[in-house]
Amino acid sequence: MSLSSTLYLFFLLLIFFVYYLLPHRFRWMWLLLAGYFFYFTWQPFYLILLASSTTVAYVFGRLIKPSGSRFTLWLGIGLLLLPLLFYKYYAFLNQNLASLLGLWGEISPLPAWSPLVPIGISFYTFQAISYLIDIRRGYLKPALHFGYFATYLAFFPTLSAGPIERAKRVLTQLQTPQPFRYENAVAGLQLIAWGLFKKVVLANHIAGLIDPVFIQPDAYSGPVLYLSLVLVPLQIFCDFSGYSDIALGSARMLGIRLMRNFDDRVYASTSRIEFWKGWHISLTSWFRDYVYFPLSKQLRSRTGLYINLLIVYFLTGLWHGATWGYILWGLLNGLWLVAEHATKEQRQAFFRRIWPDLNTPLHRFLSTLLAYHVGMFTSAFLRAPSIGATGSLLGGLFSKNRWHLTDVVNLKPFLPILVALGLMDFINRKLQNRELPELVASYGGLSRWSFYLIVCILILTFGRISDSPFFYYQF
Template sequence: MLFNSLDFAIFLPIVFLLYWFVFQKHLRAQNALIAAASYLFYGWWDWRFLTLIIFSSLVDYIVGLQLEKTDGKQRRKVLLWISIIINLGFLGFFKYFNFFIDNFVSAFSFFGYQIPSTSLNIILPVGISFYTFQTLSYTIDVYRKKLKPTKDFVAFTAFVSFFPQLVAGPIERATNLLPQFYTKRKFDYNEAVLGMRQILWGLFKKVVIADNCAQLANDIFNNSADYGGTSLALGALMFTFQIYGDFSGYSDIAIGTARLFGFKLMKNFAFPYFSRDIAEFWRRWHISLSTWFRDYLYIPLGGSRGGTLMKVRNTFIIFIVSGFWHGANWTFIVWGALNAIYFLPLLLRNKNRVHTGGIAENRVLPTFKELRGMLLTFSLTVLAWVFFRAEDMAHAGQFLMDLFLGLADYMNYYKTYRLLYNFNPSLVFLIIFFYLIEWFGRHNDFAIQKLLKNSPRIIRFIFYSLLIYLIFNFMVAEETPFIYFQF
């Protein structure tokens, strides 16, 4: 079920009314409703995959209870590894089986040995990477004794399958989200209003910005051989806006929806395209994933505590694994490695924590130094996104080569202008409007959280009406899935 669909527009009010007006006095019934609604939400794509999420939940629930019963170091490790192997085993089979088989066959073919391929027609379950990491956080934290295991299976299944963030995050920690299922929730009007405001902004980012940028980006990437350098640059730029509007838009809708039910999810994006270096970018982009890898992989490997070689090794591991998490393709691995290369100079010079505050604090405009850093970081990010979007390494390489060689052809600049104009002459103005709102709201949890807060009610009404008008006016004809559903 898509957030930007009629199905969800019907589903959400029904669950909301049942939650607050029928089961308000019964915490366990509310949790059971959330679990049932979440399974319906997830099964809307393919009910067969419900068995995976239910089985994964059952395994980690039992492992958690068994961890509480024993202090034996060896037995606790065995229990932890049972959870890790089962969860990552499912993830590895559905997401990476064909990748490893195909590369295994290619490796032998390179040395002259021909072996038959056994690739399977495997359908990737929606959101498996997200809920796998979420339930693993529970087992690992129980193993580390940072969290008491729950005996409430209903609350646990609701935690694992919580529908607002089930299929594309944020990847919640058990230490943050699970205790919220034990606490009686009371309807908070102000939080509900804030949630609706965040949902509205998320829909604007997805429907108006991401989906319209996607039309142009898809045309250019899918037919890159037909375009000149400046048009290819435009395609990379459009994908940059698309993926941010798409993914951060999903996160805003998820967090806003959770607010409607009395839950607080972690912030997943903090205006990453205003970052002044790549380290700051990764503290602001997909925060729930980057902090997950930091806490459960990077720090256990030694983090930045060792010598230079260990720092370099751990940096490449964390970025390459992060890239591979996104998909079974060498383009994602190279995307991760490229970001590691961007990051290393800052780490080795101990400048990776320079920019921890917001840009242009107490100022309307950034300084020249901040602007320069922001533009450089944005440009490097656009370049890296080419690998993320390309079909394969050959496509990425040819795309970048044609892009850079074609920038000197000034005749293509007019062709690029005509291309943009013919696709959507309003798109540039929509992006400028979007960026201005994001800039002025950059110190908040989301851009319009406090925008026009002290303005007359009629001004706020006009602004929200404008957003709703733009959403309906620029909505593409077909429902467009969120990019991160494929991960």
């Protein structure tokens, strides 16, 4: 059941009405049942993995002491990682081991098997690991009520693709009585409508335009290849931030506030450092708090910090998937960030000779253009089906023979989606780090209802509300 499907909307309304009819002491049961049913509609068998991870995290959370041995913590983390490593990385490791041994005429000792990756396993595993580490650090007390803890890991809005929430934030809200508030219901519906607009009007239609280009890049001209590449970061943003808006809106209707996962105009960042501060915030902050900071705690040298940054982005690429394309994507992002950090002072000194004020519109525009194109080219490795397909696409893009003025006419199918993206960016500019419900509430009744009407008409007219999976479901 995709969050953008009609079935999900009916499911959410059922959960919403029953939730507020129940006394507080029974609500966790209803939400836990909802989470497990939601997961059941995807992969019934893998409910065993979700329940097992929940039990392991709960038991080890009770065993871990802030002043106790680290062995218990590492054992708990190891047991939580086992299903993730097996289901997500076994086939990749086995294929590469077989290729390596094949060079010497050896046969891989492991059986060939490509299991279906359980949906959401990367997200709920990271939540469980952060829970154990926070207990060990003394930031959090172990959960005493197994039901509330199980509900936290199986909370249906976040179960399939995050945000990767911290236990302290969500458990506290689940255990606190949440009275019905009209403003929460309205704000939640507004976020859901905005997320649906991004997903079914923008992301799905962009995917329909660029999927054939990435599958068969040799059949398209240079202008089409370039515009398809330009749209890749925007498609991923609309898809994943659209999912996050629906997840946040669903939780908001139940009185639960989740963390923001994206800055509104992260695609317009003036550097890749700025970009990564506002992109998939729940994941980047997870790696910062639980990998980068511990690795860098005793370091004083810049070289060591840069190596740790590369490690973090190598793991970020690997987290996205067990392919060399994802790993290369992570390393390329890490290398560019290291370059930005290492040359920051020299670059600023150079550009101040041209623009004494680095905040001039022209300088910001050129910086944004550069940062976007870096992200655009690295995203090709994230979006293309293979490194070979990425190479074909980039090769065609830089081939003189593929660029002709007459080919610009082939861009006509892209024009409606560019106009729709302009509408999204216009609203994102208005947000200025406010939540969408705050922006909508600041306008009068006529403007507010006009916004609702326009978004709903666009969704119903141009949207494809279906079980089309979100891009990040595969991770």
